[in-house]
Amino acid sequence: MVSVISCILYDHNIALVILAAIICVFGSAVTLRLLRRGVCTRGSQRLGWQFLAAVAGGGGVWATHFVAMLAYQPQVPVTFDPAMTVLSLVVAMAGLFGAFLVSGARASRVFPAMGGALAGLSIAAMHFTGMFAYRVIGLVEWRHDFIAAAILLAVVCSSAALSLLCRRHLGSSRYWGAVALMVAGIVSLHFTAMTAFRVTPMAQTFPEVDAHAVVALALAIAVAAIIIVGTGLTSYLIDINVRADSNKQIRHMATHDALTGLPNRASFKSRLAEAHREAREADGKFAVIVIDLNRFKDINDTLGHAAGDEALKTLARRMARALEGAEFVARLGGDEFAAIRRFEDKSEIAAFADRLAGVFSQPMKISAMEAAVGASLGAAVWPDDAEDVDELINNADLAMYHAKVGYRETICFYDAEIGAAVRKRRQLAEALRYALEHDELEVHYQVQMSLAAGEIHGYEALLRWTHPQFGPIPPSDFIPLAEENGLISSLGAWVLRRACMDAAEWESGYRVAVNVSAVQFMDSNLPRLVHEVLVETGLAPHRLELELTETALVKDKSRSLHVMRQIKALGVAMALDDFGSGYSSLETLRTFPFDKIKLDKAFVDGIQEDRQSMAIVRAVLALGKSLEIPVLAEGIETGDQMSILRAEGCDEGQGYLLGRPMPIGDLARHGRSTRADALQDGEKPGDAVATGKVATA
Structure with missing residues (x-):
């Protein structure tokens, strides 16, 4: 352990070590985020996310390794074999892709750990392939005990990271724990393996190393890593935004009527439960108004269903514009609507109903013809007319039915006599x-x-x-x-x-x-x-x-x-x-x-x-x-x-x-x-x- 710390402090450019660490953290965070996205999908989508994770992870690990190697100062001239350098990048990406495929298998909980172990071996293979590309003028010696320790650290940390990542419920703390384990595995592998690397100069004098060129090369590698890892991150962010928009659209479709855009029955029930809870807590009152159109069927019969749909959309737009404050209107289905309003004085409900009735009484142009549908409105008040919301809706419906039977196009408030009369009519x-x-x-x-x-x-x-x-x-x-x-x-x-x-x-x-x-x-x-x-x-x-x-x-x-x-x-x-x-x-x-x-x-x-x-x-x-x-x-x-x-x-x-x-x-x-x-x-x-x-x- 002391040898590793000594190697970091005395044999490396600390600024480039910090840059390598930043690349490592960034690359690991993006890689595991992409891999986690693949865990939540199936089929070709999972394969695509695993591939993106392997590309981002391989690029990040490769860039971390080479920036850290450029930070190493062996006091001898250094060159890089281009073929072996490129091969090390391929080894990292291909190895991680295979490891992620194994970790994504759902046959057993052992597979994430096995995949993590393969990921550690892939990172180790990349590191030593990169070291073969590292050419120095001097005698190179390797300490096999440090090599074994480096590989073991990479395998254990990577295995633990993927096991934690692939759990069913992944919170923020577990995700960052997995990132920390992955970073620990990469960093411990590199610096332990570099401690195992010893170079003895074969000459007394060497051309002076251009430190600026080394830093420039390290920055170039860092930029390349950012591009590779950033591409994966961008794909993830695009997917998240698309999913957020899709989920928002799905939620809107689930809670709103497809034809009119008004809230639907499910949304009405949710809002009604909320109004009931708030009124109960504040010792207040609210009313439910059920609305049924009177001459809508005539439009459908004479002008066709397309004209009927157009009439419903027109009425919905007018109702939405007529709402004030916390007033709420939903389409329950067909030509039936319902409204909710909290109030302190009953006259507020009457005024609200008059506004709605005005919407239905206004003529509208449909298929080159003018028509006014009119509507019957029935209201019930909580807690005066009902104890629970289901009874409240039923009583408002009874009041609306009473208004329709009496050919009234103004609001009818529920009372016991109306309820008895309508119930008798329904029994008949x-x-x-x-x-x-x-x-x-x-x-x-x-x-x-x-x-x-x-x-x-x-x-x-x-x-x-x-x-x-x-x-x-x-x-x-x-x-x-x-x-x-x-x-x-x-x-x-x-x-x-x-x-x-x-x-x-x-x-x-x-x-x-x-x-x-x-x-x-x-x-x-x-x-x-x-x-x-x-x-x-x-x-x-x-x-x-x-x-x-x-x-x-x-x-x-x-x-x-x-x-x-x-x-x-x-x-x-x-x-x-x-x-x-x-x-x-x-x-x-x-x-x-x-x-x-x-x-x-x-x-x-x-x-x-x-x-x-x-x-x-x-x-x-x-x-x-x-x-x-x-x-x-x-x-x-x-x-x-x-x-x-x-x-x-x-x-x-x-x-x-x-x-x-x-x-x-x-x-x-x-x-x-x-x-x-x-x-x-x-x-x-x-x-x-x-x-x-x-x-x-």
């Missing part, structure tokens, strides 16, 4: 689903008669539902419920099939009229469904009449016309229902081949007292005659209404005066008791009962 929706699946619904039939002859022409199918707990549920209640919960198509198909089955059993050839909703009429599979039902039930096509309102046609007129033509090609008739209550466009009658016009009940109710209603009725009847389309008046309840309509030439009628909706079993008796003279006498109608209709979609 589930009960309706169950009733549909278990065939617990009924179809009643209301007669449609010729007003001139008093003959029955057919019946309209009307859906009825009797809840086992709540009793009869009016269609005006459960039909909107079915529309809200996506059951209307299934209900419509069920009514169509049941009505055709019943009509096929009638002895007389009466027709059956079935309503079709806008949702089902926009389904291109409707003609196929009608055809399948007719074939399945055996009902003649001319005995089936489908009724639809004008609202079912205006969303996509060309598509509606195509569907209608397919249905009429089957031999099925089409009737325009509730004429006068909607758009009542003459263009609709000109474009679509209807077989009947049904005059809305609202005009029939007013024909006795209201001159305007009477004028409209006359105009519709005249229009029907001119277009050769029969007109059926709905809602006839008095003999006076009947007399007026017959005098004005109305073709058919339907209403309580003629017959109430009744189960299939009562139709035969009704047919036998119906008399034309009863109609002429103007029978008094019974008590009015809400009839309601169901569309077959």
